[in-house]
Amino acid sequence: MFILARLPGVAAAKRDRSGGGSRTGPGGWDAEGVSEQQLSIRFDPQLWLFLPPRRRRAEARPAPWDGTSSLGHVVQSLGVPLTETGTLTVDGRPALPSQRPPAGATVDVPAVRRPQALPVSPPRFLLDVHLGSLARRLRLVGVSARYSNDADDPDLVDLANEEGRILLTQDHGLLKRRNLHLGAYVRGSRPDDQLADVLERFAPPLAPWTRCTACDGPLVPVDKAEIAQQLRPGTRRTYDTFARCSSCGRPYWHGAHTRHLEAVVDAAARVSARSTG
Template sequence: MNDRADGGELEFRVAGELRFLLTPRFRDRERPRVPYDRTSTLGHVVQSLGVPLTEVGGLTLDGEPVPPAHRPPGGGLVDVSAVPRPQALPESPPRFLVDVHLGALARRLRLVGLDSAYSNNADDPALVARSGAEHRVLLTQDRGLLRRRALWLGAFVRGTRPDDQLTDVLERFAPPLAPWTRCPACNGRLAPVAKAEVAHRLEPGTLRTYDAFTRCRTCARVYWRGAHGARLEATVTAAERALRHAD
């Protein structure tokens, strides 16, 4: 490779599972090449290709491992590997923060018992601040949000369907599940409640048909295995299967 006066070119070999993140300009190139000025960090250049560092498991320059903060003295071949699955996290069990555009995913995460904060009106700075303050992994499909320097930890969620997104999160982090223990509406803890205590809040048909109830300790919503029970059970079963696959 011929060095140029400005530092040469960096050639990138991006792992196959990350290539969908490349910007359209680079996606159809087997080994994208970019001019290099010797001042930008390698991590900055990788992100300029469209791949957030949250998705990168490691970097090598001409076969030698280097950190994202590395500034190459010239050109070279950069290999970009994906984060290994399951991904090790600094805290376990993980706590999640779900982007405003993934509300259906948040409900599914709560259904299987995962601590998942969500607000449908939180802006990007608020999400980044909360992620750091509460040590929550930010789940999003916004690559720009994942590139924010102040972000504590984040992950790009793959898939367009909520069920596929749930599978992706479970396979990536392999968190312990506790189905039916969190409120799908507010993320609070559910606790069993006597039928007599909530009878005044139930429709006559529900009162006649069901006997087992739980109530959210935070928002006081009442839950029972009703008409949608089979569908929810299917979601839980699929989640448990995905987790076994991740292990």
């Protein structure tokens, strides 16, 4: 096992995105006096964070419907990405997002079940530009997490699809992109809370101290002599056990920040045990 360097924070990268979290479609609940037919829609409380505060109600609420839009379109136009929903039901019967509901139907929108069943195992992730600290924590506990702080939306979606990765983001609009295969909204503002959320939802197997926190490459043991030129004199005198990233060549050792990193790993192990127990 190898203790890695301190996990630094990153400033959130910002870029303009059409279709962000605050946007609602023409079928949104804010419309008044509409002539469209209506549906009655009830959202699981776990999904209320995607809705305007005044629309967070336990009872089913009327929503305008044009008579032709699919269930998935209606749900997303009201603010909730389909990546965050479980099996939709129409008048108590399971329904696909592509189906068209009958006028006046009652639609129930549950939250995705945790841990979430996935078509890929073990799950691997691609993180949006504002989740760099989460990416390093996932790598610390041995979960593959690709990350770039300057990737744009189309590139993120293409890479996630090509590599079969789950795109993690806090951008609602990005999750609503029609061509995205696998995605998830990350809850929480603190990196440790975000890590717990991802581990609870996907329950990936953990292998702490086995991935490079800088590039996600696997770590392999290395003789001290092979990396001596990469080490400062004090490190060469103090430590004898090292690993090196097989991708970028960065060395790792049991360093001064052991206690901080072990606390992150221990907390992740507890969350994982609850999720898989």
